[in-house]
Amino acid sequence: MSVEVDLSGVNGETAPPKLHLLPCEIEHTGPAQVAQYFTPSIRDNGQGVLQASFRGRELRGGTVSLPDGYTGLVLKEKHKAVSDEEARVFHAGQKFQEFTYWNMETPPSRNDALQKAMHWLDISKAIHAPVDRNISQNGSHTRVKLEDSSP
Amino acid sequence: MPPRRGSGEKGRGSGSEEKDQWVVVVPDSVTESQDGGPTFVKLLHPKTEKSGMFLFSKENQQVLEVLAFQEEFRSWFIGESIQQDGSLHMVTPVDPLFLVLPYLVKAYESGMYMPIDQLISDDQYPECTRLLSCINTSDLEHICDVKGSGDVRACRYSEERTLKWLKQKVEQAADKLTDSSVKVTGGAQLLTFTHSLKTEQASRDDYLRYACGLVSDYISADLSKQLTQHMGIKLPEKKEVKCGEPPAKKAKLSSEIPEAAEDYSKFAVKDDKPKNTKMTAAQRALSKVDKTGMKSISSFFSPKTAAKNKK
Known part of the structure; x- marks a missing residue:
């Protein structure tokens, strides 16, 4: 099974959508009046922490920018494949560079699972980058030597 | 972005519906x-x-x-x-x-x-x-x-070449972890203290062990064992537990990704505890009592000792 991604719909001209990752599960997928009811409740407390309220609960949040070199996409399958043979296609509709994530009471911090997960984008590079061939032949690693010699 | 309204999708969003959108x-x-x-x-x-x-x-x-x-x-x-x-x-x-x-x-x-x-x-x-x-x-x-x-x-x-290559991968990853000051030692950490403690924690060995755990997510359990031996990385005992049941990719992800390797320390700690928790309330109470001069109740029902006591 393979799924093709159609990037032709990605449009840089329209304003990117506002994404909010909420600390609750909403049993609904579909249109909602976010701009009318949620967005007006967002306040910046001046210390880099955002506050909002949703269904009477206070939320604390922060903006997460994607690291350089990464882009966010919302992929949508417009037509469900009827049979197994039919190729599935995801359409990339909206592009984003940042989103807001919300916690219940705790202000966002580096201890949050999400912030740690964002580290992965960077760290995975080091694991998957091709190894340096020259070092490979020596069988040693210059940097390690330096660090090993220090107490 | 124009609001997607009136597309006839309303009311269709029940949980049973198969996903058709991904971020x-x-x-x-x-x-x-x-x-x-x-x-x-x-x-x-x-x-x-x-x-x-x-x-x-x-x-x-x-x-x-x-x-x-x-x-x-x-x-x-x-x-x-x-x-x-x-x-x-x-x-x-x-x-x-x-x-x-x-x-x-x-x-x-x-x-x-x-x-x-x-x-x-x-x-x-x-x-x-x-x-x-x-x-x-x-x-x-x-x-x-x-x-x-x-x-x-x-x-x-070639096993020899592969291990050499994996070793470099681990070193590359350890360098990166060091640079980005990812916390690789176990336990929770108060944010207030991160600045003062960061520098003195985590030795090169800690970073290598952690990096080895990350690389091990892309190789078989056997190869992972060989790699840790090859690099002379000492893992806390109970490593086998982790190898024995590689978690499904998604399961691993639902917890914090960089934290996964910390399971080693958690396993080691957890192992000691069950012994205590298995005691009943009565046993716990008894353990606090001064037991000098007390006999086990079973000794009263053993015929041999009973006979000896009479003599």
Whole structure:
């Protein structure tokens, strides 16, 4: 099974959508009046922490920018494949560079699972980058030597 | 973004509905090409030996893995809409050598040198042939003995080369962890103290051990064992527990990704506790009592000792 991604719909001209990752599960997928009811409740407390309220609960949040070199996409399958043979296609509709994530009471911090997960984008590079061939032949690693010699 | 209203989708969003929308983060290199997009395919995951979701960039130049960051009770607001599924899919490049390694190891049993395109074929995952165009032929020398030159090259898995290559991977990753000051020692940490404590914690060994855990997510449990031996990394006992039951890719992700390796320390701690918790309330009360001069109740019912006592 393979799924093709159609990037032709990605449009840089329209304003990117506002994404909010909420600390609750909403049993609904579909249109909602976010701009009318949620967005007006967002306040910046001046210390880099955002506050909002949703269904009477206070939320604390922060903006997460994607690291350089990464882009966010919302992929949508417009037509469900009827049979197994039919190729599935995801359409990339909206592009984003940042989103807001919300916690219940705790202000966002580096201890949050999400912030740690964002580290992965960077760290995975080091694991998957091709190894340096020259070092490979020596069988040693210059940097390690330096660090090993220090107490 | 224009609000998606009146599309007749209202009321359709029950939980039972199959997902048709995903929030993903991908490298720019994948989105830049406008004609002919990337393709999601299922491939054999080298660690779990089950299927994993991967993405091939246009014309199979690059292979990327798809990881889902999921927490309980999360949903998205996307513009003027709700998406019930609050997962964030991270698509990051993967070294194709990790993905061909299981095929090479398997073929090694025959002991024969074979052309790479014959080695990488799989009835269960036919898409794996896409990997061939991701791999730089010369890079195969990191994991294979190669015979011949030019177009006629035959390969055979080499454990020695592979371990050397993996060791470099671990060192690369450890360097990165050091630079980005990711916390690799166990336990929770108060943010207030991070600045003062950061510098004196985590030795090079800690970073290497952690990095080794990260790399081990892309190799089989056997190879992971060999790697830790090869590098002389001492893992806390109970490492076997982790190897024995490699968690499914998604399970691993639903917890914090960089934290996974900390399980080692958790295992070690957990092991001591159950002994105490198994005691009943009465046993606990008894353990506090001064027991000098007290006999076990069973001694009163043993005929031999009873007879001796009479004499």
